[in-house]
Amino acid sequence: MVFPKLSTHFLATLSLIILLLLWQGFAVYLNNNTLPLPITVINVLWQEITTGELLYHLGVTLLRLVISFSIAMPLGCAIGIVLGRNQQLNAFFDNWLVIFLNIPALVTIILCYVWFGLTESAAILAVVINKLPNVVVTIREGTRALNQELLEMAHCYNFNKRKTFIHVIWPQLHPFVMAATRSGLALIWKIILVVELLGRSNGMGYQLHIFFQLFDVTSILAYTIAFVTVIQLIELVLLKPLDRKAKRWRR
Amino acid sequence: MTDILIDIKHKTYPAKGSAQAHIAIKELKLLLKSHEFVCLIGPSGCGKTTLLNSIAALDNDFDGEILVGQQHVSPKIGYVFQNPRLLPWRTVRENIELVLNKNDDRQIIETLLETMQLKHLQQVYPEHLSLGMSRRISIIRAFAINPDVLLMDEPFVSLDAPSARQVRQLLLTLWQQRPHTILFVTHDLREAITLADKLVFLSSPPMKIVSEINVPIARDKRDDESIIEAFRQQLITDYPDIKTLL
Known part of the structure; x- marks a missing residue:
């Protein structure tokens, strides 16, 4: 350890402050519109919040995120478990999975809009298709790594399917589900912005598109800060407590 | 009636990678009478x-048959595995309760935990327990279901001598x-x-029965170490084959 006496809390705060200072330094040094001062960005952020503009678009994007996430996760988990447990099905669908994994997000989005029109459901579908293969692959790995000895124990003591799933399988999949959730959240919100940029008339992506056309870097940064904050909040308020709860049995 | 008839003609682990096929069991025929130890x-x-896995129907990939009890009633099997196999994310109590059915009596858990x-x-x-403790929990789990057949795979191995004696006593009771x-x-x-009605000596693979010997010592005399030791000595002189198996 380089700073043996400093708490991790302090280090985290320090790193944020240094990042801000670096930003400030570069902005002062460059002194032009492409990199505004942090304080200018904060002002704009505050303005956008008070007019309600930012909250509306952020809300719309978050709603899309929640909907596509709650379709992709359960579906992906189900498919992943089935493929992990069944070798033949896995052999059959493996190619599909590899293909879907490697189709660029942009292609899926464009095709969804072309085939299903510039609609809300096409937008959601595009996000789900992008996210699904990742969940499936992660959960499939988790299912393959299931402890055979515990499954045998469950079988021997006549656990029914439901009991086996809740008490033997799910706790083992939990870390994989959390990994899929984290990476999925990051992936989804990046893709949603592109989806909105290409074919929606509200949401963060749409706003960013407009700011880009106006070369309004200040607003772009303000929106970015808002979004990053929200995602961090989700991590802190939702995911971390879930993690803690699931890990309480560990030594 | 829970007689178990074991008749395995062949149990082979197929060749895998560079490992050769392995014949684990060959021509093994054994009748366990109901309520026999x-x-x-x-x-x-x-x-x-x-062999235990085959009886517990965890491994059905063998040539032959195992009939446990009357064919149409599947017996309750309690299995104490070599490793405790407790669910680490459930408490000791939950681990035991899970093997019971909804309307089974939970009182038995109290009694067993208390005795142990x-x-x-x-x-x-379970991660906070020593191996010996986990083992005892897994033994309680097997007792708790009131099994018709109890399979025990070296259950007392890492127990200290007093605990082993205590668990052995509980098992007999x-x-x-x-x-x-x-x-x-x-x-x-x-x-x-000390424990058995019948001893079955098995050979190294391919496994078959070397000899089946009844233990004629009365149950109330089994505490006497000298009687046990005398019987052991006699066994080894009467059946010199056995010595190579131990």
Whole structure:
């Protein structure tokens, strides 16, 4: 350890402050519109919040995120478990999975809009298709790594399917589900912005598109800060407590 | 009636990668009478665990048949595995409760935990327990379902001598209270003689039966170490084959 006496809390705060200072330094040094001062960005952020503009678009994007996430996760988990447990099905669908994994997000989005029109459901579908293969692959790995000895124990003591799933399988999949959730959240919100940029008339992506056309870097940064904050909040308020709860049995 | 008829013609583990095919069991025929206490004794790696797994229907990939009880009633099988196999994310209490059915009596858990002096550990997660304790929990789990057939795979191995004696005593008490068939794998001939009605000696793979010997010592005389030791000595002189198996 380089700073043996400093708490991790302090280090985290320090790193944020240094990042801000670096930003400030570069902005002062460059002194032009492409990199505004942090304080200018904060002002704009505050303005956008008070007019309600930012909250509306952020809300719309978050709603899309929640909907596509709650379709992709359960579906992906189900498919992943089935493929992990069944070798033949896995052999059959493996190619599909590899293909879907490697189709660029942009292609899926464009095709969804072309085939299903510039609609809300096409937008959601595009996000789900992008996210699904990742969940499936992660959960499939988790299912393959299931402890055979515990499954045998469950079988021997006549656990029914439901009991086996809740008490033997799910706790083992939990870390994989959390990994899929984290990476999925990051992936989804990046893709949603592109989806909105290409074919929606509200949401963060749409706003960013407009700011880009106006070369309004200040607003772009303000929106970015808002979004990053929200995602961090989700991590802190939702995911971390879930993690803690699931890990309480560990030594 | 929970007679177990074991008739395995062949059990082979197919070749995998560079490992050659391995014949684990060949021509093994064994009848376990209802409520009998049988000890299986044989060198390590001879296929005893394979045999128990086949009886517990965890491994059905063999040539032959195993009939447990009347065919149309599937018996309750309690299995004490070589490793405790507790669910680490459930407490001790939950681990035991999980094997019971909804309307089974939970009182038995209290009684068992109390006898084993593990009651204070009910709400603890298994990772905080020593191996010996986990083992005792897994034994309680098997007792709790009131099994018709109890399979025990070297259950007392990492227990200290006093705990082992205590668990052995509990096992016998429970077995006498509510008779069931017990199949007990061990390396320890003295332990086997103390516990069993019948000793079955098994050869190294391909596993087959070397000899089946009834233990004629009365149950109330089994505490006497000298009687056990005398029987052991006599066994080894009468059946010189056995010595190579221990």
